[in-house]
Amino acid sequence: MDVEVREEGAETVPFRPRLAESDFTEEASQKSDASRIALDLIDRNPFQPRHNFDDAEIASLAESLKEHDILQPIVVRQVDDRFQLISGERRLRAAGIAGWDSIPALVREADDRLVAELAIVENLQRQDLNPLEKAISFQRYLEQHGATQGELADRIKVDRSTIANLVRLLDLPDAVKSAIHSGEISQGHARALLPLGDDQLQCEFANRISREGWSVRATEQAVQQFLSGEDISDSPAPPAKKGARTKSPQIVSLEDDLRMALGSKVDIKQSAKGGKIVIHFKNADEFDRLNDYLLSGSEVDNRAA
Known part of the structure; x- marks a missing residue:
């Protein structure tokens, strides 16, 4: 399936490194910046810390999409002729369950490092994310990007002790x-x-x-x-x-x-x-x-x- 652009202004634009999903809310509400992209053209975020998703929660979200549509587009980046998810894993899964063929999405430019940081921040404050999943995402980032715990703490705006305490669980x-x-x-x-x-x-x-x-x-x-x-x-x-x-x-x-x-x-x-x-x-x-x-x-x- 092809990418279907419903509104103007859907070109890829630089993704400003604002490290929280809530940062997308204002611009996401302005649908003029969103495209509808076929679900089968969107790949999962390889840096997603979360491995377990609540099936009942996703099913409930799917019912909400059927009744109320989507209030906040997902965020993706273009990789060759496909798209890779940056933010909105639950919405993407729910859209598939709801039977949608496509979903509103903001297309942004972001390198691997920024996508990894956004995935960490999006999940860091979620109470249902297992602490080991957070710890693994921290450790993987540190190894892949040759960063120190202090550098990661500065980039995602958390205390270094938060990172240190979680990473130590892996020992x-x-x-x-x-x-x-x-x-x-x-x-x-x-x-x-x-x-x-x-x-x-x-x-x-x-x-x-x-x-x-x-x-x-x-x-x-x-x-x-x-x-x-x-x-x-x-x-x-x-x-x-x-x-x-x-x-x-x-x-x-x-x-x-x-x-x-x-x-x-x-x-x-x-x-x-x-x-x-x-x-x-x-x-x-x-x-x-x-x-x-x-x-x-x-x-x-x-x-x-």
């Missing part, structure tokens, strides 16, 4: 990530498990969260008490930590404090001649985060001097 073992995906544990639960720094322990704690219905706060307290070598009162004790008893309570307590402060696995190894503190990191961004944290106090002292 968890597969069983824990599966529990996040299925909703057995929340993002807050998962973050509380990170200081454990051991895959088996994290899996065992995740199982207990799901089985015993721990709150996020209770999980944080259990992790802290466990790392300190304490027992948890009024509930079954956490899994036994192998080798923990070989360290003095003072060393275990210090490891606990450092893990909670740094958000990373920390090992303190003591010998007759002294010892060493080992701080673990898994990638360059994690190293930069730790470096910034550890040096921040020194910079303040230097300025004061």
Whole structure:
């Protein structure tokens, strides 16, 4: 099927890098800028973080399209003789279910990097988007574009901590990530498990969260008490930590404090001649985060001097 242009002014125009779907609302309401494009000429957004769509929600939206038409066109870019979706995945799916052959669309110029950023922003604030899907979209962007977490944060206008906290979830073992995906544990639960720094322990704690219905706060307290070598009162004790008893309570307590402060696995190894503190990191961004944290106090002292 061919592209059918119903209104004037449907030529491709530069896409201004405004990073939120709501930014399209005003110009989208001006139908003079929209074309009707055949559905079978529109390809999905390859940078879409969302993999699961609510069938009932899409069906409801399809019924709304039949009754009220579409209030906001989708946004696409032209790639050779076809079009690629930038924004409006649910509307596009609903249009197909509603039996439409074509859909109003704004045609914009955008490179891969901008399309990836828009896909992230469009889904970032949606409560039903799984945190792992957000984390994967962040990590894929960082790898594909050689960007740092700080650079991505600047481009999509979010705190760097938002990106760092989500990306760190990808360091968890597969069983824990599966529990996040299925909703057995929340993002807050998962973050509380990170200081454990051991895959088996994290899996065992995740199982207990799901089985015993721990709150996020209770999980944080259990992790802290466990790392300190304490027992948890009024509930079954956490899994036994192998080798923990070989360290003095003072060393275990210090490891606990450092893990909670740094958000990373920390090992303190003591010998007759002294010892060493080992701080673990898994990638360059994690190293930069730790470096910034550890040096921040020194910079303040230097300025004061």
